[in-house]
Amino acid sequence: MKNKQPKFVKKATLIWSILIALLVGGGIAYTVAYFQTRTIVSQAQATSASMQKIEAVYNNIQTNYYKSVSASKVTNGAIKGMISALDDPFSEYMDKSEATSLNNQISSSFSGIGAEVQKSGQYIKIISPIKGTPAKKAGLLPGDVITAVNGKSIAGKTITQAVNLMRGKIGTKVTLTIKRGGKSFKQTLTRAKIPVSTVNTKLVDKKIGYIQITSVSERTASELKAALKKLDKKGATAYVLDVRDNPGGLMDQALKMASMFLKNGKTIMRVQTKNGQQQIYKAGKKYDGGYKVTKPVAVLMNGGSASAAEIFAAALHQSADAPLIGTQSYGKGTVQTVSDFTDKSEMKITIAKWLTPNGDWINKKGLTPTYKADYPKYAYLQLINTKKTYQLGDVSSEVKTLQKELTALGYFSGKTNGYFGKTTQTAVQNYQKKAGLTITGKADAKTVVNLETKVQAKVAQNDRALAKAESLLSK
Template sequence: MPEEPKDPQVTPAAKTDDAGQNPHLKSKKNRPKRRVGLWTYIISIIVALGVGIGGTYWFLGRAVTQEINNMQQTSAAMKKIQSVYSTISENYYKPVNANKLANGAINGMVSSLGDKFSEYMDKSETESLNDTIDSSFSGIGAQVQKSGSYIQIISPIAGTPAKKAGLKPKDIIKKVNGKSIAGLTLTEAVNKMRGKVGTTVKLEIERGGKTFNVTLKRAKIPVTTVNYKMVGGSKKIGYITVSTFSTNTAKEFKTALKALDKKGAKKLIIDMRGNPGGLMTAALKMASIFLKDGKTIMQVQTRGAAAEKYVAGKKYDGGFKETKPTTVLIDGGSASAAEIFSAALQQSGNAKLVGSQSYGKGTVQTVTSFSDKTEMKITIAKWLTPNGTWINKKGLTPNVKASEPSYANLTVISSVKNLTAGNVNDNVKTLQEYLKALGYFDGKVNGYFGTTTTSAIKQYQKHAKITVTGKMDKNTLTKMETELATKITDNDRAYNAALKLMEK
């Protein structure tokens, strides 16, 4: 395995290779070590040598004073925390659990950062996160983050229940199995969505101001994160999809490249759409393959330090290089490590990005492990693109813009109960949009189930070769959703644009 890069100004207890939601290197210390500041060393030197020359002495003296003030403030803060802890323990009207108090204090400190990517995790939450790193878990298959009081989907993973159910980036999850998740931590909400393979979970989703319910059957989330095939006919184009950046992704990616080479691929399309990111090391290894040695892959900037460049070379790619013309597909669900890879190829490898604006996650997280099997995930740095741009909350801009058709973002119809003649509601409006996208409704999309809607349903049922009633039932809805999904795939504008670009 290539030597891991050394992150600037990060202690052994906070070392990381993670630019996404998932940790890779974790401290085995019982508690994080306090970083020994530069001025601590300067204080020792001054005491030992007893020197101070002119302005330099004044400058160092001021810095020493600041360091002492910081230490005093820290000491005062810790004393206050201890005082509150003792007061509650000794005076609360009923017995309190010491661990619960400690965890509450830790959660409060981490929450005060106002950073949705930093959190303290208990034992079960830690196990859940570690499963995610290895891509060996069961659930709905969506990368999520905190958004206000609720949970927002960053991206559903290809081939998972979330993707098949039509969930989209930026969908807000408000309830799980009928219970609000308002106020829950990210991992608490995720644990409610996970469960045994084959069991179901009901989610209440908000999209574009509309709310709908969807029931998903939990599944084993694919361990394989890379898939590939030949496309483009005689043009011999290799097409690779990468769903996440997990432990084995870089290895799978290299295998895919070698297999496509044997098949005679002359050009490559790499699909990073819907990829929520993951391990930074995987992104470094994969991007290095496409860049000349010495070219910048990314930059990492910790607090108060100059940005450190990570450059392509044998330590990441093992000497394996790919020189075929390459295009990368991105969208609003491409985040974190997916953006690192895409930016590296765009800015240092002259590859073109095709699709829509990426998500925009430009921070690096580390995980510190504690002896009680809990962990703390905390943001410790910014990552920058090769040219020094911080894309946080902005995303990458594609060279060729090609967004999905409008009907690709339609909400899911959760039930046919209120899809009856004479009703007026949002579900009827969505049904009309379904029918319009499929070419069977030419009336006004107003949410009223009238004769025009009934007529359109009859036309569709005749086309689908099912009993013609003009009424909505589960079978008709399932057929309609399947056909709409196929149409979305067949009208993949970004893919078609990339294919056209590669066929030149």
Template sequence: MEKKDKTNKIKKNKRKYNLLTLVLISIVTFVIGGVGTFYYMNQKLEAATETNQAMNKIETVYSALYNGYYKTVSKQKLVNGALTGMVNSLGDPFTDYMSKSETESLNNTISSSFTGIGAEVQKKGNYIQIIAPIQGTPAKKAGLQADDLILKIDGKSIKGYSLSKAISLIRGKKGTSVTVTIKRGDSTFTKKIIRATIPVKTVTGHLLPKNKTIGYIQVSTFSENTSSEFKAEIKALRKKGAKSFVIDMRDNPGGLMDQALKMSSMFVQNGKTILQVQQRGQSAQVYKAGKKYDGGFKVHEKTVVLINSGSASAAEIFSAALNQSANIKLIGTKSYGKGTAQTTLPFTDKTELKMTIAKWLTPNGSWINHKGLTPTIKADYPSYAYQTAIDTKKTYSKDEVSKQVKKAQVLLNALNYSVGDANGYFGDSTVSAVNKFQTDNKLTVNGTLDKETINKLEELAAQKISENDNALNVAITQLNGK
């Protein structure tokens, strides 16, 4: 999620000590323990003194700014600034003081639910297209269908809006309403829909069309219900005839550690190590496979795991456990390399401190932080799959030279509309290729890279990438024993 992670969520009560409490504790300990404890008492007193001095300084700065700054300053702004400053001083991207909205977003991700109407959507030209309404949700009950275009939200046109902006307008508090204007074929109509809590499925699967004994399972994140969804998917695919499995962890940003433990244990022999977690100044805590995690449910079928640079945290815990403790091959590219675990400290104003509390190690004791997991077999998408999107704010035409033109040339070549060398120069060969592409796809034939042409170009390139998944092809070969 960043990608945001909430691994090993623990809620801790805040413990507050004043100087007098520390003195009393130390005096009692001194009487019992003698001279050795006198040194300990001095250490505690010194630490308390240093803390008090630091807090006094912070309070002085706060008071000076609030009362003496040349213009009025918000108390909340100063408090948030102090908290954010402390967190940022650590230089840890995974330790964060989160606002109320950020906390809510993280909790929604962890619980794998959100409040909205319940429709999967995508960007389609200038508008938002419904891929499919989710069963049992307000969108489904309102009669929304696949391919419906959303033109307006609450009476306001969303033409040109980004996908994220449109989604933010559709979502809202449970029980509130949102009115969407829908275009279906030649007709346009409006629907007033009451928002509700929408569960999000984190595990999907199917039998591979050309290899119906291979079950393909994709895990998008590790949320509260992921392990139960995963178990159910394994059972369902077995009933359909699956004799082996491909577990796709690509672009999975991680999530809850307990879910990774439960899923890993399904593949690992009881008693073998799944994970090690090491907190500051402590020996590593070792987690081993067993009924405690998997409930006695085991997967013995031949399995491979797909990973890439977007596989992080809990996805890496799962992948490393299967690789090192169950001899399961990893196929793809090197993973992200997030070897730390976080917990959260909630506050009464619904903000939270997300804090790194430990580092985790793979079964063999390796710390993969900033290193990632190296796949057993390297296999990747073609290079153009990682190209950034083409800027559609302007139209590109003959004789222009730019990086955006070069991106389009790369995609044209990939789709067999040859422009020769992708050098960024919009020459005659590029004009010809664009004209043919527009003709083949029933677009306005003008020889320029306008928004409509670029969108179609990227859409077809994405489709070709999904149809030519090199890592999945290697996985199939491995499972078929070829």
């Protein structure tokens, strides 16, 4: 078995050093060494007994099971069973095809729906939909639980198996069954190429550089550096770094990114193994190549900001005094390593905690914003099924969503109760007239798509977190 570099949800370029403390000093050293030796021997004996039991079960199956069974199938089942016993959503065994799929994801060379997921009980939970992807456009949210793909339950499947079901050729459709709170609904998405570029920029308020980082993959640090230089030439005097809905990625990239904004010697993060020992990562030329940003910055985050995105945000906040603006982040505070087997299968296993510069473990808690600010509630409305036309007399949750969207745009002031009555019909007619659509009073696919496009545009115009950042950086 060949050990590869660790993965932080995805792969991270990091070589772990196991530091062994040597105890010296008379009888104390002898006594400690004696008990340590006994412990090691005891552990070895326990391991040997366990392996003998596993071997006995394997031999029994091969010898006595009533029909032939593939040796690799039994072996893979045993390995997956051991990993499953850890009850850790980030530890996983992947066969050759599954490992290839994950490696493609790391290099951003894949097509699918565009959502970072983790195991949640028997099903799969969305950590974050990636901006500009089918998952984001369909209104999927962090915390949504995927229970079925194309009508087939994914209960008991690994993350990779479930993800492979969701992936497919660009342009093909996949239907997910989503559980959100106490409700369950189906959402059909059209698979697309997931964006390779992870950094987007623009100049806001004429002098503030806005940089959106959608994920943290192999080229993100270099993309960020290029974006900063580009905005510098345009006269940016401060930066807003947006990691909202950023599901994270490579730890080595997070180190490089954070180091650009920190003075040399400042702590970026800490990694703590199970024996309590910590490895401290500090800003310096080895990470940023000597490139430093000295202008004021603010970081935007939300519940979809996870893993490497949280490392980046925490480092800038605690070691460079950058304000965090938005909502509580996801809270993914563990580090994984990946081991290769000769048959090209891989085992991903959690090996350590990562801590913020101040030593905080944010796992399942997340980072708390300095200033709480969020999109308006209508930003989180589920997309309406465009396969149906909604008209007078209809009653459904989608009509209720339609009413909320019309309310957001100022066309509806009645009760959003899901009943398509005369008031709703009039609101639809008024919207259609204003939008230059055929006035029917029915919400057909063309009307719904047009309406939702307008709602999303209003969401962008009412970005309270960005407005707060601009206010702080303009002072």
